[in-house]
Amino acid sequence: xxxxxxxxxxxxxxxxxxxxxxxxxxxxxxxxxxxxxxxxxxxxxxxxxxxxxxxxxxxxxxxxxxxxxxxxxxxxxxxxxxxxxxxxxxxxxxxxxxxxxxxxxxxxxxxxxxxxxxxxxxxxxxxxxxxxxxxxxxxxxxxxxxxxxxxxxxxxxxxxxxxxxxxxxxxxxxxxxxxxxxxxxxxxxxxxxxxxxxxxxxxxxxxxxxxxxxxxxxxxxxxxxxxxxxxxxxxxxxxxxxxxxxxxxxxxxxxxxxxxxxxxxxxxxxxxxxxxxxxxxxxxxxxxxxxxxxxxxxxxxxxxxxxxxxxxxxxxxxxxxxxxxxxxxxxxxxxxxxxxxxxxxxxxxxxxxxxxxxxxxxxxxxxxxxxxxxxxxxxxxxxxxxxxxxxxxxxxxxxxxxxxxxxxxxxxxxxxxxxxxxxxxxxxxxxxxxxxxxxxxxxxxxxxxxxxxxxxxxxxxxxxxxxxxxxxxxxxxxxxxxxxxxxxxxxxxxxxxxxxxxxxxxxxxxxxxxxxxxxxxxxxxxxxxxxxxxxxxxxxxxxxxxxxxxxxxxxx
Numbered sequence: 001x002x003x004x005x006x007x008x009x010x011x012x013x014x015x016x017x018x019x020x021x022x023x024x025x026x027x028x029x030x031x032x033x034x035x036x037x038x039x040x041x042x043x044x045x046x047x048x049x050x051x052x053x054x055x056x057x058x059x060x061x062x063x064x065x066x067x068x069x070x071x072x073x074x075x076x077x078x079x080x081x082x083x084x085x086x087x088x089x090x091x092x093x094x095x096x097x098x099x100x101x102x103x104x105x106x107x108x109x110x111x112x113x114x115x116x117x118x119x120x121x122x123x124x125x126x127x128x129x130x131x132x133x134x135x136x137x138x139x140x141x142x143x144x145x146x147x148x149x150x151x152x153x154x155x156x157x158x159x160x161x162x163x164x165x166x167x168x169x170x171x172x173x174x175x176x177x178x179x180x181x182x183x184x185x186x187x188x189x190x191x192x193x194x195x196x197x198x199x200x201x202x203x204x205x206x207x208x209x210x211x212x213x214x215x216x217x218x219x220x221x222x223x224x225x226x227x228x229x230x231x232x233x234x235x236x237x238x239x240x241x242x243x244x245x246x247x248x249x250x251x252x253x254x255x256x257x258x259x260x261x262x263x264x265x266x267x268x269x270x271x272x273x274x275x276x277x278x279x280x281x282x283x284x285x286x287x288x289x290x291x292x293x294x295x296x297x298x299x300x301x302x303x304x305x306x307x308x309x310x311x312x313x314x315x316x317x318x319x320x321x322x323x324x325x326x327x328x329x330x331x332x333x334x335x336x337x338x339x340x341x342x343x344x345x346x347x348x349x350x351x352x353x354x355x356x357x358x359x360x361x362x363x364x365x366x367x368x369x370x371x372x373x374x375x376x377x378x379x380x381x382x383x384x385x386x387x388x389x390x391x392x393x394x395x396x397x398x399x400x401x402x403x404x405x406x407x408x409x410x411x412x413x414x415x416x417x418x419x420x421x422x423x424x425x426x427x428x429x430x431x432x433x434x435x436x437x438x439x440x441x442x443x444x445x446x447x448x449x450x451x452x453x454x455x456x457x458x459x460x461x462x463x464x465x466x467x468x469x470x471x472x473x474x475x476x477x478x479x480x481x482x483x484x485x486x487x488x489x490x491x492x493x494x495x496x497x498x499x500x501x502x503x504x505x506x507x508x509x510x511x512x513x514x515x516x517x518x519x520x521x522x523x524x525x526x527x528x529x530x531x532x533x534x535x536x537x538x539x540x541x542x543x544x545x546x547x548x549x550x551x552x553x554x555x556x
Contacts (some may be wrong), residue, residue, distance in 0.1 A: 004112035007474065051411035054385070069381075070412050073388040074355060075239065078526065081261035081268040082407060084306065088266050091309035092302040100301055101177040102289050109308050110284075113274065116311050118245035121277035124307040128238040128259040129175040130297035131271035131283070132204075132334055134425035135234050135255050136162065137293060138282035139202035148286055150354075151293040152180025163192065163231075165217055167210030169502040172236065176204050177502075185501070188217050192225050200231050207237045207248065207354065223252025232279060239263065240353040242314050246274055247353070255279055259454055260303075263356065266310025269301040297465055323358070327365045330360040336417035337362055340425050342369065353498035357406035361419065366399045370428040373399040387416055423535075435468045436488040440513050442470065443539035450522065452530045461494075462533060470494060474507070485509070492518050 042516055053059055054068055061068045075082045084092075106123065113122020125131030141147035147157060154160040164173060164180045169185075177183060181201060186192045192203075205211050205225055211219045219235065226233055235248045236545040238259040248256045253275065259271030273280055284290075288298040318480040327347070344363050350356045366372045373391035380387040380401075390402040401420070405413065448459040461483065474483040474496040485494035494509040505527060511520025516536040523529055 003149050039176045051409050051415070054409075054412070065274045067384060067386055069100075069386045070416060071387050071388055071406065071407040072416060073390060073407075074263035074357070074404045075169075075259075075407060077261070077268070080264045080390055081259075082263075083409070084261075084267060085265045085310065085313055087313045088306045088310045092267065092306040095302045095305035102301070103284075105301060105304060106284050109540075110277075110280065112308055113272070113311060114277075116244070116308075116315065117242070117274050119249065119274040121275065121280045122311075123273040123280040123287075124260070124304040125273060125283075125287060126271065126297040126299040126303070127269055128257050128271035129172055130235070130287070130294070130299075131257050131273045132172070132175040132179050132234060133235060133297065134205075134283035134286045134294050135179065135257070135273060135279060136176045136202060137286035138279050139182060139232055139234075140179055141282065141286065143278075143282035143285055145285070145292070148292045152178070154180045159199055161197070161199045162201055163195050165192075165205060165210060166223070166501075167208060167217070168204060168206035168236075170206055170236075171503055172238070173204060173206075173502050176202075176234075184502075189221050189225055192217075192222060196226070196229050196231055199442055200229075203231055203233045205233060205235045205253070207235055207240060211235070212352075213251065219248065219251045219253060222364075227252065232276070237353070239355050241356050242272075242311070243353065244315070249275055255283075260307045260310060264307075264310050264314055267303040267306040270299065270307040272307055272311065276291050326405040327358055329408055330403065332413040333403060333405075333417040333420060334360055334362070337424060340421065343424065357404055360403045360405070361400050362403070363398045363400035364424070365395060365397070366393075369424070370430050373401045376420075376423055380419065383415055385415065385419065386418055435486070436491075438465070438468055438487040440487075440515075441465055441488040442487060442492065442518070443515065445539075446530055446534040448534045450530050450532050455527075459532075460537075487513070490514070490518075492520075534544055 038193065054070065056062075058069055069079055071079055073079060093391065110121050110123060113124075114120060116122075123131065124136075125134055137148065137151060139153070139162075140154065140157060142159075150157075160181055161184050162176055163184045163186055164176075166185050166187050173183075182199075184195050184200075186195050200479070203222060205219055205222060210217060211222075213220060215221075223233060230253040233252060234255045235253040236255065236257050237248060238257065239262045240258065241263045242258060246253075246256045254272055256273035258264060258272040258274070260266035260272055261268030264272065266272070273283065286292060286294040288295045330347055334347070337343050338345055342364055342553045346361045346363075348359045350358070363373075373393065377389050377391035380389055391400065392402065393399050403416065403420075407415070425495070442463050444463060446461040446463065450457050450459050450462055457477055458476070460475045461472060463470055463483075464476075465487065468486050468488060469484075470487055470492070471482070471484045473480055474494075476498070479498050481496050481498055483494050485492065485498035490513040492509065492511050492513055495506060497504060497506045508523040508527060509517045509520065509532065510523070511532065511534070517533065519533040521529055522532050
């Protein structure tokens with residue numbers, strides 16, 4: 001699914017087009033007393049619309065100095081996921097008034113979800129990733145608590161391997177890896193056939209293009225190999241629309257995992273697992289409130305009832321009317337920005353189940369407007385009122401921003417239209433392409449102290465400078481990769497990317513040169529920031545002559 005595919009970008013672009021943390025977006029606390037949050041809660045509980053709440057000075061987030069955001073980006077957790085529907089909030093409020101035995105609650109909800117979704121069973125977890133973790137534990141333990149309490153030490157387990165198609169590797173499969181399993185990669189049916197053995201606990205599939213019907217290694221192909229061998233299949237459909245009955249179960253999956261806080265618009269911190277009752281009951285055993293590796297993934301009675309209410313509401317929602325309202329919002333924005341000469345717009349509509357919402361693309365020639373989509377997205381996200389949008393440089397030389405309307409609220413489309421219009425319509429002078437002459441030569445080896453939040457780790461840089469341009473290698477504690485960037489005057493900007501199956505971290509170095517030292521900040525996207533100090537390595541390279549043998553050795 002697309003949410004997983006865009007994670008690379010989101011790791012570096014949490015909000016708009018860059019790593020945002022500027023003072024300009026921090027709100028001022030409206031009161032110094034401890035009653036400011038309570039006051040805000042009381043005001044917002046009176047039924048004020050979201051757009052009114054967004055503009056209010058006593059907005060609950062502003063009360064603690066945090067500026068809220070208009071979400072034109074999508075259901076991403078880093079900006080809050082979705083807004084829960086009113087019936088969901090009402091159900092959660094109702095659940096908060098009484099105590100209940102959680103296993104009895106899980107049984108009741110499991111059966112109710114089964115009835116609603118035409119599945120064998122249902123389970124609510126503390127988010128989609130937590131649910132995938134519990135399902136993995138279930139497939140490893142088979143519901144045996146003696147095995148459960150040994151996780152993640154799987155020594156002696158009869159099943160401790162999980163097979164993942166290479167196209168399915170993504171950052172979210174940490175949920176699977178957290179159980180301590182060995183990950184086995186496969187690329188086709190023949191490799192899958194060979195990889196399955198007595199140690200295979202499960203196959204994890206991400207609902208991306210490679211898994212689609214008709215693809216060489218689709219879910220159906222995987223199921224045709226796995227089913228005769230009784231190997232369960234978990235499919236990650238976090239950002240998808242709910243289908244009833246689930247298309248993935250019909251295609252061969254044993255359990256399908258959904259996020260509660262995306263298209264379904266349930267509790268943001270809930271996940272929905274549907275499928276085989278035996279696996280999901282073992283998964284519930286591995287979940288809180290039970291002790292073991294899943295105790296840290298606590299789901300409350302409010303989220304459990306709220307998730308069930310979200311599924312009930314899904315069956316009653318007018319999805320066509322919702323989609324039409326999303327299109328209307330995008331058309332409002334497009335109509336406004338098209339009054340600017342040189343602006344073009346288009347709306348892309350999805351065909352797959354994941355992130356099934358229209359997207360407005362606003363594009364222009366950066367040479368004529370003297371600004372890029374990245375810069376517009378940065379300004380929208382870092383100044384008030386904050387608007388989260390995407391950005392992209394197109395292959396035809398144009399640049400663009402992209403806006404999603406499925407999580408906008410009534411009235412926000414007009415605010416966004418005015419905001420985008422104002423910023424795009426601003427006159428800008430052409431930018432000079434000239435680069436300031438470097439103040440020094442930084443070629444050579446550099447010893448780097450990286451100061452993370454709670455540790456200092458040794459890194460090193462091996463740099464070659466050619467005028468303003470810098471290339472070389474960046475060695476960290478566990479990895480070595482290429483690094484590149486620029487030096488203008490005494491300002492140095494470098495970036496390197498660590499890429500592993502399922503993970504990617506980009507280090508953006510920004511610092512100033514002072515003799516044989518340069519220091520500054522490192523931005524790491526979703527992993528936030530660090531400080532660094534680089535000092536030139538003073539060791540002289542070893543110089544020695546090499547004697548090449550003239551023939552075979554006469555002694556060893």
